[in-house]
Amino acid sequence: MAKYYITTAIPYVNAAPHLGHALEFVQTDVLARYHRIRGDDVYVVTGADENSLKNVQAAEAKGITPAELCEKNASLFKQMADKVGLSYDAFVRTSVSPEHRKGVQKMWELCAKSGDIYKKNYKGLYCVGCEAFYEEHELVNGLCPEHNKPPEVVEEENYFFRLSKYQKKLEEMLLSGQLKVIPESRINEMLHFIREGLKDFSISRSQKRARGWGIPVPNDPDQIMYVWFDALGTYLTGAGHGSDDQKFRKYWPADVHVIGKGILRFHSIYWPVMLMSAGLPTPKSIMVHGYVTVEGQKMSKSLGNIVDPFDLINRFGVDAFRYALLSDISTFEDGDFSEKSLVEKNNNELVANFGNLFNRTVVFIKNNFDGKVPAGALARADEEFLSLQKEKIERATELLDQMRLKDALSTVMEFSSNANRYFQENEPWKVVKSDKERAAAVLFVLANQVKDLAILLWPFVPNASEEMFRQLNIPRGGWEDLGKLSLASGHTLGAPKPVFSKLELKKSETGRSSSVKFESIKQPLTFADLDLEIGEIISVERHPNADKLYIEKVRLGDGERQIVSGLAHYYTPEELTGKKVIIVKNLKPAKLRGVESAGMLLAALSGDQVEVLSVNDAKPGEKATAEGMQSRPREQITIDEFQQVPLEIRGYQLYAEGRRVFAGGSPVRSARISDGKVG
Structure with missing residues (x-):
């Protein structure tokens, strides 16, 4: 072990x-x-x-x-x-x-x-919020990059640790x-x-x-x-x-x-x-x-949008709460939470997919096979279906080993959707009247599918999973039981009842979720609000309706995106293909001359010169960050909001709010433009 x-x-x-x-x-x-x-x-x-x-x-x-x-x-x-x-x-x-x-x-x-420990007198800039000292160059306009407050000047005799060693x-x-x-x-x-x-x-x-x-x-x-x-x-x-x-x-x-x-x-x-x-x-x-935002905005006492997790669990239940956090929010990136999404995911996924599959399987066995798992000869189509489901199990396992929780849960959803489709396509409610043996085979397969579903869901929504095991009348299975037809024919199931219940979202007078109140305070955009990700251009085509525009396919960390840019007068398609560039990933999608663009390439601008900022040392999916600043990207920004952020080229280097920007561990540089704007 x-x-x-x-x-x-x-x-x-x-x-x-x-x-x-x-x-x-x-x-x-x-x-x-x-x-x-x-x-x-x-x-x-x-x-x-x-x-x-x-x-x-x-x-x-x-x-x-x-x-x-x-x-x-x-x-x-x-x-x-x-x-x-x-x-x-x-x-x-x-x-x-x-x-x-x-x-x-x-x-x-x-x-x-x-x-490695020694004592000396020291004077430094200390942020109580971070419980950390900062160098002057790490501050943003003299403020802590994390808490946006001025640090205290502290001078005293302390013990030091030889980190440099x-x-x-x-x-x-x-x-x-x-x-x-x-x-x-x-x-x-x-x-x-x-x-x-x-x-x-x-x-x-x-x-x-x-x-x-x-x-x-x-x-x-x-x-x-x-x-x-x-x-x-x-x-x-x-x-x-x-x-x-x-x-x-x-x-x-x-x-x-x-x-x-x-x-x-x-x-x-x-x-x-x-x-x-x-x-x-x-x-x-x-x-x-x-970090977690709430309905597109950072949690802040001044905005009045602090969400109480105790209140959410009391009103919606812990399984719906856990499921919303795990399925809505990227495991590794910032994500947004809303009560509306929690309720929709509960009703459309927990109830309508997982719950529907489990409940109708157990109820059908109770009503047509005296509550006992039936026996039947499997057809070739059944074997093919089971093979497909084993692939989903293997994929979910691989993703959990990689700690990609959201992706793993999405794969469990695919597993359940496949089983629901199998139920629909085999129509046991019809077949049982004319060919009970065939219906028995289908329900034998489905009984073992919901057993697997209970195992797969246990890490994510354990209360619901335990209820499934109770209704199946079996102890909790282990991961090694997945994909096996171990729920034997003749086994007596427990009494069926719905595992999940539908939820309703109560609205406040403003139409917002009842526990979240917002004030109409519009915070100015900063570099921390941008989601800048490295992408590799994999193809470039000319725009069918505009001579100045290209349509680029860009590979990012989580897939490909289509981006329209005005680079046709400055680069050939061959010059752009293969370049690793910086993408404004959270820019609101927009149609440019009839073609949708989901992001924007960063380029240096000076007079008639335009140069795409290329970062060949970085990998697709890595982030571009400013030294000493913590990124907290908004879910989505407009082009007008993006233009509020002070980005510039100075001495051939990219600066944001006076701080150097890095990607792949190195400063982002312009090859041709020494000083200019960025857009």
């Missing part, structure tokens, strides 16, 4: 959990359940990051102690983990767990023993795949940061600035451990480091950390280096998800 150790990120508890936390908990649970049903020894750790300055400040603002704030909000996170169905083994509260304190102090001592080892680790970052497109962001030169970083705070809150540095009670040194150590202490050596040897290293893209640097750079210093194995992989 293989072990599988998986963690969520350890969230700050300065506020109540939101939809982004719920997404991460659900994604983690899908992977954990998938490995459980495959027979692995699974161990799951989550918890609450309580020893941060932002928690202290949040408590001060409420007029309560940090301990009181953490007690209240950690309880909410634990309740949410339970509510969404996260099947965790350990929930670590960093401020109250003696095992955690002992374990992270042991990690500190191991790093100190390696000679591990630059070459860390780069080799990422390039070799020893530490996998999923999706691969995120690796280049980290390689760029490493190649800029790793600098030693502060790993402690004075007792005064930490307000006495946190874990003391071993042998120096005047210093408190930096919150990230403390919080990242939860992955060790949750698995027994410093308290249960047998458990720790069994489960460490972690097989995967599931995190949001905003904290990738801490997990892919600081964390593995700290472990190397401590002489401990590094994690095997990091799965990175994006």
Whole structure:
């Protein structure tokens, strides 16, 4: 039996959990359940990051102690983990767990023993929201790129960690795949940061600035451990480091950390280096998800569109909630959530597809075969159908192994759709009257199809899956049972009842979903709102209705797109074909002289010169990013909104809002235009 150790990120508890936390908990649970049903020894750790300055400040603002704030909000996170169905083994509260304190102090001592911790005076720019120092060039107009607030100037004596010592080892680790970052497109962001030169970083705070809150540095009670040194150590202490050596040897290293893209640097750079210093194995992989928007807008208190996951689950049920998050939102990219989509997916997919297949199969067997799985000789068409379904099972397995949860769930939907089609085409409700043996064969096949469906759905919607197993009157099957006709003829099924129920969306007076209120505040577009992805031009044709326009087919990370561009007077088709270019992926599709264009190529412009920005070192699907800025693409933007973003060529390099833009780990450059606009 293989072990599988998986963690969520350890969230700050300065506020109540939101939809982004719920997404991460659900994604983690899908992977954990998938490995459980495959027979692995699974161990799951989550918890609450309580020893941060932002928690202290949040408590001060409420007029309560940090301990009181953490007690209240950690309880909410634990309740949410339970509510969404996260099947965790350990929930670590960093401020109250003696095992955690002992374990992270042991990690500190191991790093100190390696000679990687030293003390010095330091002055720097510190963002409390990120709990991180920033270099001046990493700020955007003097503001934190993540929180859009000015950092504090901090000067004090701290302990530092020799990050610079591990630059070459860390780069080799990422390039070799020893530490996998999923999706691969995120690796280049980290390689760029490493190649800029790793600098030693502060790993402690004075007792005064930490307000006495946190874990003391071993042998120096005047210093408190930096919150990230403390919080990242939860992955060790949750698995027994410093308290249960047998458990720790069994489960460490972690097989995967599931995190949001905003904290990738801490997990892919600081964390593995700290472990190397401590002489401990590094994690095997990091799965990175994006941010969640609500009905096309970022979640924001000022916009009044914060969605309460507890309220959604109470009103719609946990299976509909999980299914909407997993099927609507890309596993690795930013995605949008709406109650309208949740209700539509529940009614059109859970009820009308999965539920319909299961219910009518079980009901038909009850009404026509006394509730017992019938026997019958399979025809060649049945064997061909079963072979097709085995391919779907293999594909779903492959996608789950790759952590592509949305794609895997889509494949399960295809499996169910095929079985529904098989039911319709074989018309057992007619055939049973004239050829009961043939109808029996069809229902024998279908009984085993819904058994497989129950197994396939268990990682995603476990409550519904368990109800299916109850109605089939069998224990939960394992992944190895998929594709086998193991639900034997003569087996008695349980009483049938609908597995899923239809939902209705209650509307507020404004017509919006009832739990989400918006104000008519239009936020100006920034570079962070753009979704810039590398694509390869695979074909170029002339536009039938316009001499200036080309129609290009471009290969992106998730498929091909058709884009219309005004490049016909500047390039031949042969010159463009094969180029790797930057595509504005979230530009609203539009018809240009009768031909639809789904995006736009970035080009440098200066006078009569036009040059497509080519990035041959990057791969299709990788993102173009600005240094020191976190991307949070809007679902869709207009061309007028795109033109608000200050993009320019300066000294042959592409700049966005005064920051260099990178793709494939290298700056995006113009070959011919030294200074100009970008469009």
